[in-house]
Amino acid sequence: MTLNQDPTDFWERTTLLPGISIDCVIFGFHDNQLKILLLKYKGTNFFALPGGFIDQDENLENAAAKVLEERTGLRDIYLEQFYTFGQKSRRDDSKHIEVLNKQGITLAPNHFLLNRFISVGYFALIDFTKAIPTPDKLSDTCEWHDVEKLPDLIFDHNEILKKALETLRFPLLPETFTMGELLSLYETILGRKLLRANFQRKILSLEILERLDKKMTGAANKAPYLYRFAKKSNQYLEK
């Protein structure tokens, strides 16, 4: 099968924006473990971040949310745009061709997948026990990988991941949490223990947390406060 530019199936759709893609760094956190969701392309050893394209008729943020939903089954998840990657040499097309060849697909020389792509990076942080990882059309696995034992990634995906990790160290998170949970997350991401009092003082001095009600547990006098991050950066999702 040779793919041309005719819109006969997904890989030939001409309603996609021609040179823009999305890459999602999906962090999974549970019981002090931090994992990342990766695809492995069919019949290859190429690992990749979940990604996708943007339809002409679709907002950028919606396209990112769709990638997240298709790969995890989760929707209405906090997604944060963190950087747009536009080095001209960021992709090696021979890998695309190899991936598709494994499936008996040949791309015509003018196929849109062979365009230069600029990719907008998003990250999400979810509880990995709640996701149902689902491969995309080009992959045979979609699995959680420990952040300490990641395989090498295709294209510039190692850089995208590194940038997302740097951004995540800055304070952007989804729902409500206690100071202890936040500390624990940061310790996992940073790979080292932090002094609790010091951490709390710093993070509060940033004035980016909103303190909510106390978390109701059995021992009322020991109940910790819940916090959430002020969702400033989320404004473009809310339109």
Added chain:
Amino acid sequence: MTLNQDPTDFWERTTLLPGISIDCVIFGFHDNQLKILLLKYKGTNFFALPGGFIDQDENLENAAAKVLEERTGLRDIYLEQFYTFGQKSRRDDSKHIEVLNKQGITLAPNHFLLNRFISVGYFALIDFTKAIPTPDKLSDTCEWHDVEKLPDLIFDHNEILKKALETLRFPLLPETFTMGELLSLYETILGRKLLRANFQRKILSLEILERLDKKMTGAANKAPYLYRFAKKSNQYLEK
């Protein structure tokens, strides 16, 4: 004159990436005044942020640096990517058509300027006394505007500017500076006085400043330290 897709001049170049643009928020700071560089399209009252396109053979960051250089005469300036704008309704093509009509130019219906564009936002902060503002082909003025007295901007440029201002409140700046100068900048951006001791404590607790040598002035014992921001986010420019 009707523009088609033939590459006979700039507006017909087919070597540009088809649906991606750059918008630059260029802040100018001097003597406690904060200004923003704006274009006014020829024969209209449409004000716009300086912008540009990306050549197939050009890194995204280089395209942004080129916009900055062409509009200010300055090069090797610290440019920070802050957000990518991808709402499908972000541009109103009738304004493009009006701008070009004023110059006797008609766009063919398939002209690339009528594509949907996703725009990558960059900001820079420069000393406005050092720039030589220069209009682009579509504009008759390129001028500094006080941040307190800005005109309404075309397309989603008001939003782009707002997002840049939010980002600038976070600590990303170019060269070296004293704590007093940084405080002064923040006060100007925020439009209110800050408590110096408090400001210094907060900004240092973020661990994003590098302290350099003392600034050499006449009164050596009173010389303030110079600081600079760690250039983490600049890594993609340095390749």
